[in-house]
Amino acid sequence: MTLTPQLLRWLQSEEAAPRLRALTEKPPANSALLATLTRLRREFSPEQASALVSLARLRQRAEKKFGVRASRMFFAETRLQQASPHAVARYTARRYATFASVADLGCGLGGDSIALAEAGLSVLAVDRDLLAASLVHANARALELASAIHPVLADVTAPAWDVAAAWADPGRRTATRRFFHPDALQPPLAALLAQRCRIPHLGIKLMPGLGHEHIPPGAEAEWISLNGELKEAVLWFGDLTSAAGRRATVLPAGVSLWARGARARVLSPGDFLYEPDPAVIRAGAVGDLAAALGLWQIDPGIAYLSGDARIITPLARAWRVLEHHPFELKRLNRRLRAMQAWVVAVKKRGSPIKPEPFRKRLYHHKSGRPVIVFLTRVANRPWMIIADAGWE
Numbered sequence: 001m002t003l004t005p006q007l008l009r010w011l012q013s014e015e016a017a018p019r020l021r022a023l024t025e026k027p028p029a030n031s032a033l034l035a036t037l038t039r040l041r042r043e044f045s046p047e048q049a050s051a052l053v054s055l056a057r058l059r060q061r062a063e064k065k066f067g068v069r070a071s072r073m074f075f076a077e078t079r080l081q082q083a084s085p086h087a088v089a090r091y092t093a094r095r096y097a098t099f100a101s102v103a104d105l106g107c108g109l110g111g112d113s114i115a116l117a118e119a120g121l122s123v124l125a126v127d128r129d130l131l132a133a134s135l136v137h138a139n140a141r142a143l144e145l146a147s148a149i150h151p152v153l154a155d156v157t158a159p160a161w162d163v164a165a166a167w168a169d170p171g172r173r174t175a176t177r178r179f180f181h182p183d184a185l186q187p188p189l190a191a192l193l194a195q196r197c198r199i200p201h202l203g204i205k206l207m208p209g210l211g212h213e214h215i216p217p218g219a220e221a222e223w224i225s226l227n228g229e230l231k232e233a234v235l236w237f238g239d240l241t242s243a244a245g246r247r248a249t250v251l252p253a254g255v256s257l258w259a260r261g262a263r264a265r266v267l268s269p270g271d272f273l274y275e276p277d278p279a280v281i282r283a284g285a286v287g288d289l290a291a292a293l294g295l296w297q298i299d300p301g302i303a304y305l306s307g308d309a310r311i312i313t314p315l316a317r318a319w320r321v322l323e324h325h326p327f328e329l330k331r332l333n334r335r336l337r338a339m340q341a342w343v344v345a346v347k348k349r350g351s352p353i354k355p356e357p358f359r360k361r362l363y364h365h366k367s368g369r370p371v372i373v374f375l376t377r378v379a380n381r382p383w384m385i386i387a388d389a390g391w392e
Helices: 005-011 017-025 030-040 046-072 077-082 086-096 111-118 130-142 189-197 278-282 286-293 329-339 355-359
Strands: 101-105 122-127 149-153 165-168 201-206 220-226 229-236 245-251 255-258 272-276 305-307 316-326 341-348 369-378 381-388
Touching: 005 046, 005 130, 017 046, 030 046, 046 077, 046 086, 046 111, 077 130, 086 111, 086 165, 086 201, 086 220, 086 229, 086 245, 101 111, 111 122, 111 130, 111 149, 122 130, 130 149, 165 189, 189 201, 220 278, 229 278, 245 278, 255 286, 272 278, 272 286, 278 286, 286 305, 316 329, 316 369, 329 341, 329 369, 329 381, 341 355, 355 369
Parallel strands: 101 122, 101 165, 122 149, 165 201, 220 245, 341 369
Antiparallel strands: 201 229, 220 229, 245 255, 272 305, 272 316, 316 381, 369 381
């Protein structure tokens, strides 16, 4: 079902409200989907019935990003996929604390506008898509933020407004594809950078795989992760920057690490194996993390670190190394059998092996000792590390 502005208006009506409330409280499972739609079509049109069920199911999915707010919000599939989790949007909104108003360019369903409004700013929510403008209006009303969020239907690259600060979120996907290059965004990164002559204090949300070659001189590039999952990269300009350069920020801890170009020592695995947070890896700060924690790399081209002591940090996960060897499947199975091990996961860096099919080829004792097998490289040789899963 494709949501339209007309269907969205109907979903907000008194006619739809009781059914939508009931479906939100208990969204139909896949097995009950056809029966639910059949029942609803006795009261409403097929399009309305489908819109009710789709929104209820999207609200359930959106809880991961928006928490309890999701039960009152309105969503479209592609817009929800692109929206930042509220914890991330709340973090980036803090950068605008010294401004009274801000433009949210490419506001989508309004997730960032909501976080900015909750931070006390007046928000001009701009999008050229009528559905997006309708969604942000509906969500502002639903969350009682309509006095702070002002939707505008317009092209973000042809501004008819005067603001000093803005947040830009260019389209990174359609219903059928995703974009992985800044030139393919809607609008392209270059078109947004051109707005700096009018809007000096600018933040631009980009794909988490942003290459360092796309960082303009003088910008601060920040990679942000949440609960160990990389969410986005942001380019900051003007008074929104802390400093020029690259940094990794790990949420919910709120800890940052700047990439200063430190180079780690390279040694064989020690007693503990560390996997840096993906934001640290993308920011190119693995060497800086090693220097900060007194660790080393096990291979110059692999983002695994090692050390002889366990260090608790939000910037990396750690496992106690039980043993490690040059890679050989038969030897690995012999060692797992000797340990009576239960392989809970196979992880890899620098190995062509697909973890899950490979795990099925390993000795597995379901009531045995839980371990993780790491497939990687040491001194540019294929290597295997068996680590205690209980120490994660």
